[in-house]
Amino acid sequence: xxxxxxxGIPLGxxxxxxxxxxxxxxxxxxxxxxxxxPVVVGLAVYLLLSRSGPxxxxxxxxxxxxxxxxxxxxxxxxxxxxTMAAAExxxxxLALQLRSxxxxxxxxSRALLREVxxxxxxxxxxxFGAIIxxxxxxxxxxxxxxxxxxxxSTAIVLETRRGEFGLALALGGALLTLAFIVNAFLLRFQVxxxxxxx
Numbered sequence: 594x595x596x597x598x599x600x601g602i603p604l605g606x607x608x609x610x611x612x613x614x615x616x617x618x619x620x621x622x623x624x625x626x627x628x629x630x631p632v633v634v635g636l637a638v639y640l641l642l643s644r645s646g647p648x649x650x651x652x653x654x655x656x657x658x659x660x661x662x663x664x665x666x667x668x669x670x671x672x673x674x675x676t677m678a679a680a681e682x683x684x685x686x687l688a689l690q691l692r693s694x695x696x697x698x699x700x701x702s703r704a705l706l707r708e709v710x711x712x713x714x715x716x717x718x719x720x721f722g723a724i725i726x727x728x729x730x731x732x733x734x735x736x737x738x739x740x741x742x743x744x745x746s747t748a749i750v751l752e753t754r755r756g757e758f759g760l761a762l763a764l765g766g767a768l769l770t771l772a773f774i775v776n777a778f779l780l781r782f783q784v785x786x787x788x789x790x791x
Contacts, residue, residue: 596661597668597720602713604669605676606705609683623677626670631663631723635730638663642734655736660744663730668720675719679712680705710782718776725772745771 608620640646642654642662653659683705691701706713728746735742737751745768752761 594668594717594721594724596665597672597724598717600665601669601672601716601720602676604673605678605713605716606680606702606709608673608677609680610705620677623670623674626666627674629667629670630729631667631727632729632733634666635663635733638666638730639733654734655738655742657735657742659734660731660742663734664724664727667727667730668724671723672716672720675716676709676713679709679716682712683708714779714782718779721775721779722772725768725775 604623608616608623638659639654641648642651642659643649644654653662687704687708688701691704696704726746728750731737731742731744732747732750735744735747737743737747743751745764749761749764749768752758752764
């Protein structure tokens with residue numbers, strides 16, 4: 594999430610504010626990425642990191658690092674796309690008002706971030722939801738190795754296949770509880786956007 598947020602929020606703001614050659618293509622890629630099936634992402638990362646793949650020399654396949662790479666690919670477009678949508682909804686005259694009041698670019702960016710804070714929070718929650726519930730990519734690139742790359746979602750699949758439905762349900766409850774705690778924590782930071790003169 595940290596990597597996806599660090600890359601996705603600035604990318605979303607840039608796409609909302611800047612006009613440059615190829616922007617339409619980048620936006621199309623971001624929106625397409627929002628709908629990528631996670632198992633396809635897992636397959637692509639697997640092929641990149643496999644011994645015969647272009648990044649096989651890194652030795653990341655079946656490690657937590659490979660899982661992080663796959664989850665960044667899954668959540669980055671979600672965070673960037675929703676941040677872009679939130680920033681595009683801001684009144685375009687806000688920047689002009691700020692400049693007329695003597696705001697420098699840094700102050701202008703901070704004001705924009707305050708305006709889009711609820712949208713960015715929604716983007717982070719959606720990105721978190723996309724990766725915490727993910728199974729296919731985690732199993733493909735992580736291998737579901739006990740004590741190393743097994744996570745709650747892959748453990749649920751494993752225990753269900755073994756017929757251990759009670760344990761699978763308990764793990765599912767733990768996953769839902771974790772998701773609720775993280776969402777409740779993030780929602781504490783939601784602040785209504787401030788308008789000029791409001």
